[in-house]
Amino acid sequence: MKDETPARAKSADPQQEPHLDTSGDTDEPAFSWLSPAEPTGNKKPATGKPATGPSAAAKPGQTTSGTAAAAKPGQTTTGTAAAGTAAATAAGATPVTPVTPSQPDSRAGRKAAAAAVEPSGADPSARGTSPVFKEPLPTSALQVRPPDEEVERRNAQRESAANAKPVLPRVMQVLLAVFYPLTxxxxxxxxxxxxxxLWVEYNRPGFPGDGYGFSTDDRMTYGSYAVDYLSNWSGPRYLGDLMHRSGDKLFKDGEVSHMADVKVVILSTFGAGVLLLVLALVAILYLRKRSNGGVRxxxxxxxxxxxxxxxxxxxxAALGWQQFFTEFHRIFFAAGTWTFSLDDTLIRLFxxxxxxxxxxxxxxxxLVAxxxxxxxxxxxxxRRGLAPNESTATANQA
Known part of the structure; x- marks a missing residue:
C-alpha cells in the first residue's frame, strides 16, 4: 500500500537564520512574571546589568508619569516617587515598595507610636493641649506618699503582726495546765x-479490827470482791449473790445498790481520766513541735x-474530816443511799x-508528783535559753 499524500512543495527562497545574539539580554530569568511576587524584605539586590530593552518596559496594567521605572502590576507611580524608582532601577537596584505602617494593637504600642510622632523639641507645657490622648501610667499613684498618720498606722500594724504569737499554742498550754492536776x-x-x-491497809499495824467476827483473811476476801466489782463490767449479782458462812446474804440490797452507784462514778471518773490523758499527750506533742518551751x-x-x-x-479535810466526807458523798450520791449501820458488811470491811x-x-x-x-x-x-549571770559564771570559773 502506498502513501498517496501529496508532498509539500519546497520554497525556492532561502530561510532566514534565527537571531542568536544574546548581548542585549538581561539576567532576568525566563517566565519570572508567572511566579508570585516575593516580600519586600526578602528581595536581594540585583547584581546584573542595567535593565535595557524590552525588559525595562512597563508591564501590562502599569501607568507611568514622567520618568518612571518598572513598577509592579497594579501600582501607579507619579512625580518624585517615580523618579526615585527610576533612579534606583538605573543604578541596578531593585526598587523597594514603601510599607504602610499598621495600627498598633496594644496600648503600649499606641503610646510608642504617639511618642514617635511627637516632635522632640515640643514644649512640655503644651502636652496637655495635644490632640493625642495620653493615659496616665497605672503605677503613677505609687509615687504619691500617704500622710504621716497613715504611714505610722501601717508600721504599727506590721509590727503588731510580726510580734503577735499564735493563739493555738497558748490554748494548748492552758489546757495542759488544767488537765495535769485532774489527771x-x-x-x-x-x-x-x-x-x-487493800492488802497494805488490812495488814498495817494499828488498823482497827472487826468487832463482829471478820478476820483479816475474811476482810481481804470479801473486800477484794467489792473492789473488783468497781472496775469490772459485772452486774449487781456479782455482789448480791455472795453468801456468808451462816447462809445469809453477805451484802444487803441497799449495800449492793450503793456499790452500783459507786461503780458508775468510778468508771465515769476512769473514763474521763483516760480522755484527759489522751488530750494531754496530744497537747504535749503539739507544743513540742510548735512552741519552744511550751510543755515546760x-x-x-x-x-x-x-x-x-x-x-x-x-x-x-484536816479541819473537819467528817464534814468533808459527808459533803463529798452529797455531791455524787442521793441522800439516804450511802448511810449504813455499824453491823453492815460495807462498814465492817471499810x-x-x-x-x-x-x-x-x-x-x-x-503532792509528790x-x-x-x-x-x-x-x-x-x-531552761529559758538565757545567758548565765556574770556572778554565776565567775563563781564557776573560780
Whole structure:
C-alpha cells in the first residue's frame, strides 16, 4: 500500500537564520512574571546589568508619569516617587515598595507610636493641649506618699503582726495546765481502788479490827470482791449473790445498790481520766513541735495549780474530816443511799479509818508528783535559753 499524500512543495527562497545574539539580554530569568511576587524584605539586590530593552518596559496594567521605572502590576507611580524608582532601577537596584505602617494593637504600642510622632523639641507645657490622648501610667499613684498618720498606722500594724504569737499554742498550754492536776488526782484514786492498797491497809499495824467476827483473811476476801466489782463490767449479782458462812446474804440490797452507784462514778471518773490523758499527750506533742518551751511552762503552771488544789482540799479535810466526807458523798450520791449501820458488811470491811488512810494516800501521791514536776520544770535561766549571770559564771570559773 502506498502513501498517496501529496508532498509539500519546497520554497525556492532561502530561510532566514534565527537571531542568536544574546548581548542585549538581561539576567532576568525566563517566565519570572508567572511566579508570585516575593516580600519586600526578602528581595536581594540585583547584581546584573542595567535593565535595557524590552525588559525595562512597563508591564501590562502599569501607568507611568514622567520618568518612571518598572513598577509592579497594579501600582501607579507619579512625580518624585517615580523618579526615585527610576533612579534606583538605573543604578541596578531593585526598587523597594514603601510599607504602610499598621495600627498598633496594644496600648503600649499606641503610646510608642504617639511618642514617635511627637516632635522632640515640643514644649512640655503644651502636652496637655495635644490632640493625642495620653493615659496616665497605672503605677503613677505609687509615687504619691500617704500622710504621716497613715504611714505610722501601717508600721504599727506590721509590727503588731510580726510580734503577735499564735493563739493555738497558748490554748494548748492552758489546757495542759488544767488537765495535769485532774489527771494526777484520777491516777491516785485508781491506785487506792486496787487490791494492793487493800492488802497494805488490812495488814498495817494499828488498823482497827472487826468487832463482829471478820478476820483479816475474811476482810481481804470479801473486800477484794467489792473492789473488783468497781472496775469490772459485772452486774449487781456479782455482789448480791455472795453468801456468808451462816447462809445469809453477805451484802444487803441497799449495800449492793450503793456499790452500783459507786461503780458508775468510778468508771465515769476512769473514763474521763483516760480522755484527759489522751488530750494531754496530744497537747504535749503539739507544743513540742510548735512552741519552744511550751510543755515546760504548761507543766510548771499545772504543778502550781495542783499544789494549790491539794493543799486546799487537805486543809479542809484536816479541819473537819467528817464534814468533808459527808459533803463529798452529797455531791455524787442521793441522800439516804450511802448511810449504813455499824453491823453492815460495807462498814465492817471499810471502816472510817480506811477512808482517812485512803485520803492521805491520795493527797500524798498527788503532792509528790506535783513537787517533782515543779522541780523538773522550774524556769531556770538555762531552761529559758538565757545567758548565765556574770556572778554565776565567775563563781564557776573560780
Amino acid at each position: 494526777l488526782l484520777i491516777l491516785a484514786v485508781r491506785a487506792v481502788t486496787s487490791p494492793l492498797f 511552762r504548761a507543766l510548771f503552771a499545772g504543778s502550781l495549780a495542783t499544789l494549790a488544789l491539794i493543799l486546799g482540799l487537805g486543809t479542809l 471502816p472510817g479509818q480506811f477512808w482517812i488512810d485512803a485520803g492521805i494516800v491520795i493527797g500524798a501521791l498527788v 506535783a513537787v517533782v514536776t515543779l522541780v523538773l520544770t522550774w524556769p531556770t535561766r538555762r
